Amino acid sequence: QSVLTQPPSVSAAPGQKVTVSCSGSISNIGNNYVSWYQVLPGTAPKLLIYDNNKRPSGIPDRFSGSKSGTSATLGITGLQTGDEADYYCGTWDDSLRGWVFGGGTKLTVL
Amino acid sequence: QLQLQESGPGLVKPSETLSLTCTVSGGSVSSVSYYWGWIRQPPGKGLEWIGSIYYSGNTYYNVSLKSRVTISVDTSKNQVSLKLSSVTAADTAVYYCARVEVGSGWLNWGQGTRVSVSA
Numbered sequence: 001q002s003v004l005t006q007p008p009s010v011s012a013a014p015g016q017k018v019t020v021s022c023s024g025s026i027s028n029i030g031n032n033y034v035s036w037y038q039v040l041p042g043t044a045p046k047l048l049i050y051d052n053n054k055r056p057s058g059i060p061d062r063f064s065g066s067k068s069g070t071s072a073t074l075g076i077t078g079l080q081t082g083d084e085a086d087y088y089c090g091t092w093d094d095s096l097r098g099w100v101f102g103g104g105t106k107l108t109v110l
Numbered sequence: 111q112l113q114l115q116e117s118g119p120g121l122v123k124p125s126e127t128l129s130l131t132c133t134v135s136g137g138s139v140s141s142v143s144y145y146w147g148w149i150r151q152p153p154g155k156g157l158e159w160i161g162s163i164y165y166s167g168n169t170y171y172n173v174s175l176k177s178r179v180t181i182s183v184d185t186s187k188n189q190v191s192l193k194l195s196s197v198t199a200a201d202t203a204v205y206y207c208a209r210v211e212v213g214s215g216w217l218n219w220g221q222g223t224r225v226s227v228s229a
Contacts, residue, residue, distance in 0.1 A: 035215030044222050050215030099159035
């Protein structure tokens with residue numbers, strides 16, 4: 001059971017928008033920056049969002065992040081079939097003194 | 111451009127020690143703004159952070175693995191190493207070497223190396 005809670009799956013049609021939630025506690029999301037990762041089958045994770053809402057160079061602005069209290073959200077607009085992947089949130093946990101990840105959310109683009 | 115390359119045996123016997131090396135090119139493991147770490151993904155499961163190290167040797171380990179994990183850095187070889195002792199089938203996973211900026215996200219990843227634990 002993961003420290004951060006994500007829905008197992010989300011789905012939406014091409015061109016639509018989807019959000020992925022990540023719920024934690026004061027010791028992790030509440031006190032630290034959240035990052036989001038995309039994992040395509042057979043590939044290494046890719047950083048999509050860091051510091052709650054910043055995008056690394058090369059990540060399109062279709063991807064966005066936000067944080068409120070002890071929860072964070074990843075948003076993806078203009079869905080494409082190539083966005084089908086697993087998405088993970090991650091952050092530092094002050095109590096555990098370590099990094100924690102959510103259990104992952106599988107995105108299906110119908 | 112920073113590149114990370116994991117290397118090590120793809121098959122380890124139960125109760126033995128898993129040893130992996132991450133060779134860094136295009137950057138230095140002595141960078142003051144970054145931690146280096148190992149993250150794994152068992153088949154069909156999610157990402158699990160194993161531990162992180164600063165170039166000075168300061169380490170943080172996953173509490174569930176702490177008794178079996180050692181992460182070290184060799185600045186002369188520009189490498190980061192992982193040792194996981196007393197492995198079981200539950201340690202079968204793809205192991206990734208990665209770099210994180212202090213307080214930020216894991217931006218740089220190796221391609222990953224698949225390790226199976228089996229007799």
